[in-house]
Amino acid sequence: MAGAADSTIDRTPREALPDGHRATVRLQPAALSVKLAVPLLTGDAIERAALSQRVLASPSARIVLLRAPAGFGKTTLMLELRQKLEASAIPTAWLTLDSADNDVGRFLYVVRAALTPLIPGLSTSADAAAGPDEIALGLIDAIAAHRAPFALFLDDFETVQGPAVLGMVRELISHLPAGGRIVIGSRNVPELGLGRLRAHGKLVEIEPTHLRFTIEETAIYLRNRRRLDLSQDDVVRLHHSTEGWVAALWLASVSLENRQDPSQFIAGFSGADTAIVEYLLEDVFSRQSEKIRAFLLRTSIVADLTPGLCDRLCGTTDSMDVLAMLQREHLFLVPIDGDSPRWRYHSMFAEFLRTQLKQRHPEQANELHRVAAKWYLEQDRPVVAIEHWLAAGDSDAALPLLARHAEPLLNQGRVRLLARWLDPLRERGLLEDSPMLQVVHAWAVLLGRGPRAAAPLLERLDREDRPGRGFDAHRRALRLLFLVLLDRTDEARDLAASLVREVPGRGSFVRGFAEVALANLTMIAGEYQEALKLADVVRSRRPDNTSGMMLALSEAAEGAVDLTQGRLRKATAHLRLAVRAGTDDASGATNGNALAGVLLAEALYEADQLLQAERLLTVYIPLIRAVGVPDQLITAHTIMARIAWRRGDRDLAQQLLAELELSGHRETLGRVVASARLERARMLTVEGRIDLAKKEIERCADPTLWDRINRLSLRANEVETYKLGAARCAVHGAQPSSSIDGLRAELDAAERTQRARRALTLRLVLAQAHHRASQPNKAMRILSKAVNFAATEGYQAAFQDEGPLLREMLRELRLRPDLLGTGALPSADRLLFLDKLVGESGAVLPTDAERRDDTSAASVPAAVALTRKELKLLALVADGLSNSELAGRLFVADTTVRTHLRNINAKLGTRSRVEAIAIARKNGLLR
Template identity: 40%
Template sequence: MDTIVPTLPRSTEGLSQSASRGEGPPTSMRFLESLKVKVMPPTAGGVQIPREALCDKICASPAKVVLVRAPAGFGKTSLLTQSFRMLEARGVTSAWLTLDRSDNDTSRFHHNLTKAVARLGVDARVDPISALASWQGPFALFLDDLETVYEPAVLGWLREVIDQLPHGCRVVIGSRNLPALGLARLRARGQLCEIDTEDLRFDLRETDKFFGQRSAIRLSIDMLDQLRRKTEGWIAGLWLASMALERSHDAADFIERFSGADIGVADYLAEDVLASQPEDVRDFLLRTSILRQLDASTCQAICPRVDCEQMLERLDAMNLFITPLAGKTRAWRYHSLFADFLRTQLVRERPDDVMRLNLAASGWYESQGRVVQAIDHAIEGGDFPQAVYLLDKYAEPYLEQGRMRMLARWFAALPPALLDAHPFLQVMALWAICFTQGPWVAMQQLETSRCIASDDPGVRANVAALRPLLLAMQDRYEEALEAGRVAMAALPTGKPFADSLLLNVTANVLATLGEEHEAQRLLDEARREQGSSAFNRMYIESSEGLLDLYGGRMRQATARFQLAVDATRQTSYPHSHGNAWAGVLFACTLYEADKLEQADRLLNVYLPLARDIGLPDHMIMTHVARSRIAFVSGDVESALLLLTELEYVGHLRQLPRVVASAKLERARVLLLQGNSAASLDELRRANDEAVWGRERDQRLPAHDLEYYALAKLRWELTFGDVHSALPLIAREMAAAESAQRYRRLLKLRLLHAIGLQRAGDLGAAVKEADTVLRTASEEGFVRLILEEGPAVAPLIQCYDALSREQAGALRNPILSEYVQRLLKVLGPAPEVGNSGLQEPLTRSEIRVLQLLAGGDSNSAIANKLFVSDSTVRTHLRNINVKLGAHSRTQAVATARRLGIIR
């Protein structure tokens, strides 16, 4: 079953080129040819995407009527065609009729329907309704493009056909609008199966498959998802975008700019949708295109001479790219590309109306207390003084809610001279810039603004809180502490948001510099000062969560980070739109709990925000976590690409710690691949004493577990001198315990246990592992263990075996389940060489392993061995089976241990 992407507007569907020009055979012959086209489903062609689930829903439905209803370009005809073929493959005889405006003539419709049902073997020349009613056995009658039929007599005939259908028979309808066929009665009786726009939209998997067939241009999953969201899964929109992409030199830039104003989309919608509408509908569409949400009262404000309630119901029945919104009141929105197209048409045809309509909308929204929409339309209408008037009243409450991007968007749209005349709004803008464009941009604008010299107490209070925050975000913690202590001398200022944030920032800086008790005292004080600020609640919970994490209290930290994200969440989508400050921390705790899919989804949202804001720790944590998730899934190329991007951003922002972190993580990847020389070389490149010397005196979230000294010890345990590494690990453990950094201590104890086992001290290794595993199981640490890769597998397997030999050692069900969970991921390890394997590796499989150990991707291996990608995947599956491995890295490590490869 295939979805065939629509390629022609309705005016040319079903006609040959010669017929559409009036050339070719005589009229009677052309009529017969066109009739033949009308009574046969379209021939498959072009790009074809399977939609088995929807087809099966149509074919398996017991309903008398199946209605497939959606706007133009959503693949209705393609779905009907697929279903037609599926039914026939299942032995159900089917008839097809494509309708057009000529079918509003009753005699012509009677003739066409008679010809269509004749395919069923029914002699319907006298009365097709009676002939169908007397048919023995199941059949299906497909009626496509029913929206072209409006004649009451013809619709009455169709109602009669439906009423007289025998048991087991059905009518399958494709239509842009809701046909007047008494469907409410059928729906109430359970005799109507409906497939609408939501069902027909392409999901990400289908979008990926479509572009895989349609375009020679390879798009990343993120780019495909962005394009799918822009088109809202509209198949014709994706098809038009694919055509334009073939002419574009920069796919990412094209996707970013793609909208309903794109020439291909605009031409399609102008020809196939807008041109066919009555003048009153067309006028209403253009006027209301400025609105984000359509309801009768709002539309009435800009269309006073129209019965807007009736018009909206009419548009809904016509299904004219209008989507209902959930809620108590009847409200809709236009499809995003359709809205873009309409606004472009409005500017082109009626430029003078744009300002007038926006100002009318702004005034109406203000009268209703809907301030966000009022400000939006005031700015879009060019009434900047009105926007400033509203922002003076509402900017601070929105800041307290954490709505930084919305504020940044508004302030960026205002003329700079107007903003300069309002210092309080200027400092509000600086907060928004800080959390959307980063501290460097905000600091530069603060230094050149009029805020610093302002006599306004509110402005001074905000500047006092803003300066230490900007310094801390730039990794200048000592300067931030000094600025924070000077500012705290003036507390309280009477500005709860600024005062609480100042306490928060200073507490965060103190925690980073190791003064945990003083930090906790300030956080407690900040809670008392926070007032109703959701943003400050987010900041407090995030800071306390970090203290919990350093202390090894992972479950408590996770709960705090989730509360922090929820504090600023603006939509119903779980944890995807909270502030990035807390969101990154929450996503990383999900990663630690081994909830990789959920963590990756959130990190995909937060990574661009973290990169734009430029917080060093957040940039490092997002890139490293996503890189590790990609590596675990076997996508080594994506894992390394993320680290290259992190290093590039570090150089761009002149952040040596970010650069060194990218190199440190690349060394870990190479170590897991078994490449000792390359891993050591990368470690040497990461060894920036200015960075790691400072890290020893600070508590930085990105380096609680990953820092140079630990990475060097891991390399020594894997490739170097285990005996010389053990006392160094013990020294690091003592330092971590003294500083009460219990999460770091847990990681060091794990490395210590691995080293003890490799040194032959099995009893001490198991004892150390017991301490680690009991704590990890209680607090939910999972990746902390698994990240050590194949090196940790023998330790866990040995611990499990010895514990089982000792009666009652694993009575703790939480610990027992936890160990088995780890073993399930790590898998068993064979203990014999290649010749002693139950099924030895072939020469080709050993060569694949050697290339894999060198860091080659599947495609690189295929090129070097002159085989296909599928052959490489087959070799890898066979290798994993023979070695008892569950991942690429485990297979390489096992092969090295067995001496199969070096």
Template identity: 45%
Template sequence: MIESASLARPFLSTKLNPPSTTATQVLRNAIRELVRTSSAVKLILVRAPAGFGKTTAMVQCRDLLAQHQVDTAWMTLDGADNDASRFLACLAAAVGGMTAERGGTKSDIIADSSRAPGDVALEIMARLAAHPAPFALFLDDFEAVQEPTVLRLVREILDNLPRRGQLVIGSRGLPDLGLGRLRARGQLLEIDAVQLRFSLSETTEFLTQRRQLALPEEDLSQLQRKTEGWIAALWLASVALERREERSAFISRFSGSNEAVAGYLAEDVLARQPPAIRDFLLKTSILRHLNASLCDALMPGTDSAAVLHQLEQANLFLTPIEGQEHTYRYHSLFAGFLRAQLERELPDEMLRLHRAASQWYEVQGRPVPAIDHAIEGGNYAHAAELLNEHAESLLESGRMRLLSRWFAAMPEEQTRASELLQVIHVWALCFTRGPREAMALLERSGCSTSADPKILAHVLALRPMMLAIMDRTEEAYAVGHEALLQLPVSDAFTGSVLSNEMAYICAVMGDYQESHKLLDAARHRQDSDTSFFNKMYSESVEGLIDLEEGQLRQATARFRIAVSATHSVSYRHTGGNAWAGVLYASSLYEMNDLDQAEHLLHVYVPLAKDVGLADHMIIGYTMLSRLAFHRGDVDQAFHCLTELEYLGHHRQLPRVVSSAKLERARMLTIQANFQAAREELDRSNTQEVWQEVARLRLPAHDVEYHALAELRWQVFSGDAGHALSSLQAAIHAAMSQRRYRRALKLRVLHSIAQKQVGEERAALATMKDVLKTAGSEGFVRLLVDESDRAATLVRRVEEELRNESRSGDPIFSVYLQKLLQAFGPAAMAEPEASTTTEATGMVEPLTNKEVRILGLLAEGYSNSALAEKLFVSDSTVRTHLRNINGKLNAQNRTQAVAVARRLGMIR
């Protein structure tokens, strides 16, 4: 959810400008030069505990890069950036600002409530890719981000950086950004606490020149040794030493143990302040940002402007916020100490201070920090009042995580009195913790029996939504139809949510006429400013119908429109463009636009996963697995399916679990590991799941379902004759149901089965018909995903057409060439034909390592994946492959695997 209206310019200025440099800073020349000369790496990670000068070093590196004509953008992260939409809005502003500086004109990336998060992420990546000059994007305080969705977005941005771009991250911990792979490729530069620690010469410069403390060499060495170059401790020590006469004695007593240093020194410094300053420091420590007006509200009668000026002049842990005149923040270590001290000394003041801060933010029209302060101060009654006033607008803005955090922090009795708060809590819980917890809360709340029509409207919209997310489609269908009859016409929000959801459910039930009626009803409920969401929904549902009917080009066009349509999504909890984005990626995958498909999937699958829609998770993770397999990264392919299976268990979605196992069985079948595939097929055969799939038109199972997987296994494992009659019956059933894409997939398997039983001419005739139908719509992966079995037949059809005297259809010829290229080496060699010329034995025995490599080749590993798995170079892998081919008298890897299987060396 992106809400630029709530991201005021002063706020953005705080996040998008690095801290100001001060005269006391030591120039970190070694680190600066290291960064300047590492332009080839993608990621520079500055990682160390608090107080090691990460931010200062990054600011200095930024300044040096700017001097060398490298464009830069800065963003300081905080806990609120775990909201993917808020993070993207701020990042869009940072990147837009950098682009504007280069172009000399305003060039913002639009990131307001009119756009879905996935759209903004893609535009950010596109803007970075098109940036004309070298650039570095700095993200500081990255440890504040823990949300997997945000981390995946950053990983996707990192993966798609152009050669001239870099990401510089400052963090206390190791971010989950795939560092191992970057490290192995030489694309990661790590600057850790060892490099950030002050050396003795830097400590001497800091204390004697910057802080102007006259200390003997022995004291400097002792202080350096005790602090081990920890910059925060040295800074705090210098503040304490300023007012001490017996400096050597102080240094002798000094203890340099991490946060204990901060606590000891802060207490020592605080105790030496005048009472008025000490009181001011304690009472304003609850604030994240300080300005005179806000501080006056907390401490009436105080000249806060004068005190802030005094603290700034004394350099007493107060950092000016660049871009906001006379606005500051405390050093985080110092602020933490002050708040703990306030709780110990003045516990009764906490409630008053937070109430005052809350009231100040209310007057400023900033309900979010107002509610935050009310809750932090334990003033839950006031927080509930504010929530009652603003919760609906926050709900419609999609602020689910924020709402969920607030509800979790408040005692239940504070919200129990308000039916509105309880029902909004259900919405928030549904899309952060899952529909099962939300359903339980709804039952406990008693809102189902409310006399308030507004509350009942929410309940009516919630029930089918939660049932659908729990993959209980048929129940959702029945409950939703009842709800449509009872829903008040006047409630636009709940009416649109219900109509849109029911349109999709009806399509899954096969009731397309009712689906279109509901989509029209949803359009009528919305004004023109919010109709984009319904356009996205209707185009997506109609695209799914087109896809089932084999109209890939039209479906792709609809999905593309849907992805770009959501300019005003007030119901982001349904996934916004993540819903359409996964479907669009699936159509691009089918057309073999693999790079763009993967690009979209990395953006949209994490967002779809958060919503928890079963079909989108199955489609998304299955495609990611197949893309990894296509690259030869078999380990990653299986990892994607394991993650999908885990999500199914975690969300109690048996269909997701069975689908992960089914795709694993398909992959094992393609690898000719038939015994393992058989076992996985049996494990995936949850009867009630596939009975439901047979009744419904679920998007994830149009061409992948258990009965089809069984037929594929029979055809590939050598029982093609038994499968032929079943395939014919399945094709007939699919055609009668207008499921033409399914029929096309079944006909591909039918052609392979005909060839397996020796019906060569019939197989080629069937495949030729398939190719003409598939070519008219641009289907590629539907055939390619059936591996070399389909490739052999496609190549034979292409050869026959080429050998015919007439020229034929040039468009069809181009399609066949595209298809053969998509198959890759499998289309250029035919194991069945090559076996007739194979030697009856090996020219020379294979080593154990070569046998292992052959086994990995059979599983589908690429050369680069083999190199990574075996910890050798690509050239070493190529040498092994040449040796293997020579020993087996094979011309290529396909023949080598075939010979090895015939000789019983591998399965």
């Protein structure tokens, strides 16, 4: 859970401090340029022609994976591949990843920044307010639509481990166009579904055995590149002892420079493990002057080397000269582009130096961290300062700084960072005198690891007798969230109401959280208008007093009400705003507010936008697994399972439901378990496996549970309940008429309480009941009413989810258009909507009167004719409207416009809007 940014909190480049819930800490231009900068090939690099040819000879491969430990030449080979691709007129982009890129919003931003020069239509600034879903959809759509070949190089991929980011990379891979490829350099095997890619010939793997130098390459490297006068025996011996490990060969060559007897040195070591590296590094290090050794050790504690910081650490004024000399001597220094000079040490060398510092001068390390902390404070970068105070073990200095910044960081949603800092401090008993830090720690654990992990902390806070209303308010708000996560909504609502009444301070974190929680809990109670009023209270304080998180949750509350009451289009608009809230910086980083993201995925699914819903859930499901409101868990997994089921992947659908059921058992959430079984029963019912469906229905028949669910408006069970599941099973079973009275009563209750979405599915099941009870006229009348309502709002998935029987009924209804005589849309539009439901193309061909002279018309096959919506869009394009203007005119997202334009080009065989307009006019599709 995250909030709006206080941009003064920290100006740290985002890569310095990984945190999956980062909200608005900006990625500075200098930091971005470092990530996009292509490293320089060293003058002693040798060509790996066989390896590069192996890659270039596999043009169909989507992924090239170079996997090996540090020092095997992965980056060097990637640079060689890049040069050869560029020489072949294949454009490339380079991105060096780091641990902060586990934030999916930041990852999307930097990937988009890398690809912007290659792919038309991408921009890192035009949609700065976009949420992660829009950025992801726009990025994937642009990549999929791009026809020219390109290559994206991702170096240091092992730093990326976040499930959401890995899922997004899998999405990028699956949507690469012909000629598009991603080249990955990694120390380990990334979880990208490589087995499937390998089986389909889409993967080229370069492993350590391939990267090791041959004897011939070793000779070329040592003699020609490193200019060492070595005999063939010496070359063979050194190759054997290092087993062709590039880093060891290079370090050995550095050690061999200016030695009188290289043969004696080469005979002095053997083996190819890390001991060689340690030995050679020590040899290189020991040959430096005392001044340089001191400089290297003292500056090893910081990630970025700037002259000012190095001067402070070394107590000198000539650090700029030393850094320049180290760069000239190629002593493990990597330059970083930017407005001011910056460097970093090669990771292998940095680790060695830090180890040496601890071994040689253990008393200095802590003092150096203190010096760095003070310097960063002077630069107004308190987060990095806190890191160094903690690394120094100086809790006396760290705690006051933490006390000042912990709550703002909590409001930003940086819960993983806070937990990492506060966990060891609590274990050492250093939070005893800091009640608010205890509270912040409890928030961080509850939001980051869930109720089970936080329970002992909350119990301890309940035993504390601390003065001050602030501490008590936080303690009660924590209990409120704890109850919500445990699905104890009745208790939670009472507590939220009391907090809103009793906690002063309209802009406080606790008050804002309590108001948003009360709005959502009031909606669950079925008091929709009151819930909307409460959401308005929160939004009325924007922008001064409300965090982005609170705004997002209030927008989500209204979106949930709209979904419940059947306003799909309005709900989608509100939910798009909700996922954007809190993403005020250019990176569009996610604020961890998966509630809005899951609701938006639900809205997209309802409109049958399966691909967009799936992509969105790929981003958010990993974020909600550890800490998720039950409704989030149920909705997200159920939608993903339905998408898989509709695509024919029954195994994946069942796996998702099994994961959902296991989550319910693990967290002792009975509703989650029952909902997984209920969805499994729905799938079995639609497939006609009634006996198995009945058994699943029986397994979730808990009267107490369903009595509670039936009196509430819980989002995940707004439609699917035990009663509906049993009725659907009966409809498809031997006694369809037995369910009619119960379904009619449920439908009347849903309409009476303004639960239009629930009424839609009840009407569809009731229509099927009448159809199977040999009452076709009643069935068609009920079904036509459902179609008229759904056509106005764009609901499609509800029909598709009911399976083949309903599709046959829809085809029958299509033959009786007289039954569609009432509704908000013209009859033609309702018929077109009905065509979509029954799987017809909905293609529109111009009449003879609309065509130009046949002699001037190119042929456009009927199979690729444009739909009415595409024709309307193309007509607006012909009027000169931009994508954003088109989106505004049609009330859709920019990404939807781009998708339609791509479909038009694909159907007409064109490459641009100008060409599409010309072809359409030739064929009479446009006047």
